[in-house]
Amino acid sequence: MRGGPKLARMACRITELILDCADPQRMGDFWCEVLGYVELGWDGDDLEIGPPGACFGGPQPTLILSRGTDPKPAKLPLHLDVNPTDRDQDAELERLLAAGARPADVGQTGEESWHVLADPEGNVFCLLRRRVDPVSG
Known part of the structure; x- marks a missing residue:
């Protein structure tokens, strides 16, 4: 700000x-x-x-x-970031890949602390490293 x-x-x-x-x-x-x-x-x-x-x-x-x-633009102007709540980033990455996510390349260097993934229709989202508490009602 x-x-x-x-x-x-x-x-x-x-x-x-x-x-x-x-x-x-x-x-x-x-x-x-x-x-x-x-x-x-x-x-x-x-x-x-x-x-x-x-x-x-x-x-x-x-x-x-x-x-x-309607055709989707090559890159959406908005993406979601997700954080694991009950496991570390590596275990969560395995879970997301098993659920149907796939690695995506948006020009990252490979040195990032996050993983760039795509959902089943190619929408990009990021899996961040930090574990967060689940939100309760």
């Missing part, structure tokens, strides 16, 4: 993240596995997933997988 840190009054917060995809069910299955989320429901062709017991406006944003057929 310019001029140093300031106490900010929160006016908005992220409640949902929307990801256009060709196959909402496949993507929902993948991201539920990655994040420990569950299916919350369908609205037409859109699948909403989130933490078990989540509802709109909960402490963590939900993810809406919206069926779309």
